[in-house]
Amino acid sequence: xxxxxxxxxxxxxxxxxxxxxxxxxxxxxxxxxxxxxxxxxxxxxxxxxxxxxxxxxxxxxxxxxxxxxxxxxxxxxxxxxxxxxxxxxxxxxxxxxxxxxxxxxxxxxxxxxxxxxxxxxxxxxxxxxxxxxxxxxxxxxxxxxxxxxxxxxxxxxxxxxxxxxxxxxxxxxxxxxxxxxxxxxxxxxxxxxxxxxxxxxxxxxxxxxxxxxxxxxxxxxxxxxxxxxxxxxxxxxxxxxxxxxxxxxxxxxxxxxxxxxxxxxxxxxxxxxxxxxxxxxxxxxxxxxxxxxxxxxxxxxxxxxxxxxxxxxxxxxxxxxxxxxxxxxxxxxxxxxxxxxxxxxxxxxxxxxxxxxxxxxxxxxxxxxxxxxxxxxxxxxxxxxxxxxxxxxxxxxxxxxxxxxxxxxxxxxxxxxxxxxxxxxxxxxxxxxxxxxxxxxxxxxxxxxxxxxxxxxxxxxxxxxxxxxxxxxxxxxxxxxxxxxxxxxxxxxxxxxxxxxxxxxxxxxxxxxxxxxxxxxxxxxxxxxxxxxxxxxxxxxxxxxxxxxxxxxxxxxxxxxxxxxxxxxxxxxxxxxxxxxxxxxxxxxxxxxxxxxxxxxxxxxxxxxxxxxxxxxxxxxxxxxxxxxxxxxxxxxxxxxxxxxxxxxxxxxxxxxxxxxxxxxxxxxxxxxxxxxxxxxxxxxxxxxxxxxxxxxxxxxxxxxxxxxxxxxxxxxxxxxxxxxxxxxxxxxxxxxxxxxxxxxxxxxxxxxxxxxxxxxxxxxxxxxxx
Amino acid sequence: xxxxxxxxxxxxxxxxxxxxxxxxxxxxxxxxxxxxxxxxxxxxxxxxxxxxxxxxxxxxxxxxxxxxxxxxxxxxxxxxxxxxxxxxxxxxxxxxxxxxxxxxxxxxxxxxxxxxxxxxxxxxxxxxxxxxxxxxxxxxxxxxxxxxxxxxxxxxxxxx
Numbered sequence: 044x045x046x047x048x049x050x051x052x053x054x055x056x057x058x059x060x061x062x063x064x065x066x067x068x069x070x071x072x073x074x075x076x077x078x079x080x081x082x083x084x085x086x087x088x089x090x091x092x093x094x095x096x097x098x099x100x101x102x103x104x105x106x107x108x109x110x111x112x113x114x115x116x117x118x119x120x121x122x123x124x125x126x127x128x129x130x131x132x133x134x135x136x137x138x139x140x141x142x143x144x145x146x147x148x149x150x151x152x153x154x155x156x157x158x159x160x161x162x163x164x165x166x167x168x169x170x171x172x173x174x175x176x177x178x179x180x181x182x183x184x185x186x187x188x189x190x191x192x193x194x195x196x197x198x199x200x201x202x203x204x205x206x207x208x209x210x211x212x213x214x215x216x217x218x219x220x221x222x223x224x225x226x227x228x229x230x231x232x233x234x235x236x237x238x239x240x241x242x243x244x245x246x247x248x249x250x251x252x253x254x255x256x257x258x259x260x261x262x263x264x265x266x267x268x269x270x271x272x273x274x275x276x277x278x279x280x281x282x283x284x285x286x287x288x289x290x291x292x293x294x295x296x297x298x299x300x301x302x303x304x305x306x307x308x309x310x311x312x313x314x315x316x317x318x319x320x321x322x323x324x325x326x327x328x329x330x331x332x333x334x335x336x337x338x339x340x341x342x343x344x345x346x347x348x349x350x351x352x353x354x355x356x357x358x359x360x361x362x363x364x365x366x367x368x369x370x371x372x373x374x375x376x377x378x379x380x381x382x383x384x385x386x387x388x389x390x391x392x393x394x395x396x397x398x399x400x401x402x403x404x405x406x407x408x409x410x411x412x413x414x415x416x417x418x419x420x421x422x423x424x425x426x427x428x429x430x431x432x433x434x435x436x437x438x439x440x441x442x443x444x445x446x447x448x449x450x451x452x453x454x455x456x457x458x459x460x461x462x463x464x465x466x467x468x469x470x471x472x473x474x475x476x477x478x479x480x481x482x483x484x485x486x487x488x489x490x491x492x493x494x495x496x497x498x499x500x501x502x503x504x505x506x507x508x509x510x511x512x513x514x515x516x517x518x519x520x521x522x523x524x525x526x527x528x529x530x531x532x533x534x535x536x537x538x539x540x541x542x543x544x545x546x547x548x549x550x551x552x553x554x555x556x557x558x559x560x561x562x563x564x565x566x567x568x569x570x571x572x573x574x575x576x577x578x579x580x581x582x583x584x585x586x587x588x589x590x591x592x593x594x595x596x597x598x599x600x601x602x603x604x605x606x607x608x609x610x611x612x613x614x615x616x617x618x619x620x621x622x623x624x625x626x627x628x629x630x631x632x633x634x635x636x637x638x639x640x641x642x643x644x645x646x647x648x649x650x651x652x653x654x655x656x657x658x659x660x661x662x663x664x665x666x667x668x669x670x671x672x673x674x675x676x677x678x679x680x681x682x683x684x685x686x687x688x689x690x691x692x693x694x695x696x697x698x699x700x701x702x703x704x705x706x707x708x709x710x711x712x713x714x715x716x717x718x719x720x721x722x723x724x725x726x727x728x729x730x731x732x733x734x735x736x737x738x739x740x741x742x743x744x745x746x747x748x749x750x751x752x753x754x755x756x757x758x759x760x761x762x763x764x765x766x767x768x769x770x771x772x773x774x775x776x777x778x779x780x781x782x783x784x785x786x787x788x789x790x791x792x793x794x795x796x797x798x799x800x801x802x803x804x805x806x807x808x809x810x811x812x813x814x
Numbered sequence: 815x816x817x818x819x820x821x822x823x824x825x826x827x828x829x830x831x832x833x834x835x836x837x838x839x840x841x842x843x844x845x846x847x848x849x850x851x852x853x854x855x856x857x858x859x860x861x862x863x864x865x866x867x868x869x870x871x872x873x874x875x876x877x878x879x880x881x882x883x884x885x886x887x888x889x890x891x892x893x894x895x896x897x898x899x900x901x902x903x904x905x906x907x908x909x910x911x912x913x914x915x916x917x918x919x920x921x922x923x924x925x926x927x928x929x930x931x932x933x934x935x936x937x938x939x940x941x942x943x944x945x946x947x948x949x950x951x952x953x954x955x956x957x958x959x960x961x962x963x964x965x966x967x968x969x970x971x972x973x974x
Contacts, residue, residue, distance in 0.1 A: 426919045
């Protein structure tokens, strides 16, 4: 067994050192620095693949499954290249190692537009890859999973396939070329050795040094849509989420955190709480990794712990932000958006001067200036934040649904004052992520709690109110967009100034992550400076506005608001030019055939040329379109919208056209479009976190609603056929939905709604109802 | 001690009578398929059956629950095996074939609601599905596939 375990060692002693920081490109992603576990006769073929004697293939996959279907898609990639059945593949989260560092998330953060392929961009990307390969992080986020692991997984599968082929050939004394690998076995002249039988032989396997990827026409799984690997267990309740982790002797804890942003605990009395049956301890929380300070009750049962919080007579210090108001903050953002200056992310020609000149000229040029804004948003993953920590004699063990196991490890290690290597992190299924589980606030906090009862595992569970009031919110944001059109309707100048807090550096600081060192700030302008439209001149700038409101990554990040600003404004320009919204965009995309094809597919699939039929109740339906490029992909959506007799916005159908490169699991892409439309519509129609007197007003799904079954439109997805490398999918459908609906509302009512959530003003003369 | 019938078995638990059924199921009985989502009956993730009727276990006290027979997703899953319950088997099969779950956290609650719906109405209309699932939230947006799966599960039941 030892011999087999050391297969990897045969690849070259000190391989990890040799392939460290050097002049070589960051390609070595097959060999881990430490040996992977190889119990029960398992043979580890490389850092991603192991084969068991019972024919099971283990995929060591550093990507968290939070609903996006990544386990299924990446298992398909491996199984296809390895030539085994999808059902043979089981997925195991690997230990933390540099080969699993996410490279794409790093160069996606660089402030270059996708069409920029200049020398600076190439050198910066190369160095970022190098840097991240060595000191980067394992992260599931930024719609990077397939982009990041597509190549190493195909290498891993092909390398394993060739290793097994050669081993079988040696057994038979045959030439490897005469052997065929198929269906989890090697076949030659009527003889067959299953993968499991090959590893059972006990002969050391010679790792393949050469392999090739299959050609697209040879794919058996890629491009098909088999059932998700996790579907059955998730339907019948067997799937284990972080909150379902059960450890022997485990206690549970509930927390109370300072209700005012920047506040703290002034006083408490823990004697009555400690007297309650089942209460084991009361623990003060300093507030680590961005979490608010407060107090925790550890008990044998969560409702006991939660009720005991009420017995603590908690008195809070409001702190320096007791007057904080999101309404005031939004006013400040709006003011900033109207000012000049700021950091310029894109400048081509002199857009500002051209617009100013056009505004004062008497000629046939036209100009437009429009102000937009969006509120703070919470994530509200269905599984509330929770984390289980067991502090023991030699370190700690952690079970947590996280997008960043490495950051989770260091958060716990720092709280406990021990080395990272003494903390083991287990990653079960995530009950939603959306960026919330990039944060480690609740993980560091759980370590603070567990430290008090060292030797006993503790599961800290947040209430929904804790979750909504102690989130890292999608930043509120305001933007002023201006443009000039010439007599032909061409956009001669485009200028945008967006004002917001920034996400990246504060995130890096609280999560002990790399971005703390870099003031990149691209997330504030993505979606405005990087779109495929061609303008005569362009200026896109960001004005940084600081605020104590904690902000973070929220599905599609900057694209989530900038897509709304950009695509509504393009629609306004089309109306100004009196050109059909599709035709107007097509002209701006004339030099971008990939985007143009997506737009045309959306137009054709939605029947754009024909007027939509009326709704079932006879109400008129109007269409709106939006197109957006993000995470390497392009999505166009056509939304069909009507108003109910009580003027409620109803979205009946959304047609999506998508170019995401090669679609590994086309139904999975469609599923993500449905998901993004529902997520984006929840924000567009209802989503709003407000802050009054320093406190978040909303607390649960009553005040922070999400889309429900009856309000969900029919979502139809059409893919542009492509054999280009696969691009991001998990977030790309979010940015276009709010503008598509807002543009449809303009077509329906003639009113421009430049603020989210979308609220129609009351009809004049009609009685006012609600807000 | 309070005695309650869960998945056909009588179990006694030593908890205060006002303890929500959800936490007895998850903590004392270690049946983790029933989920905590909001705590105030707004999301449906904690749905179980009380005498066959879907209820929110997060706002149902153990003392109230002790007056009837509780079925959790684990009880329903067992029913899909031996002897085969045609409704449960059809629903679980349709869920997999139509790729309903994404993150999956809300799905046991959804399945509990749909099993009760299909037992009451062989072939529900879209409006009946909307009503049955009005109290259920899914942040991943599985609604469209869920609707298709309900119709698919109902079809063979209606024929049989």
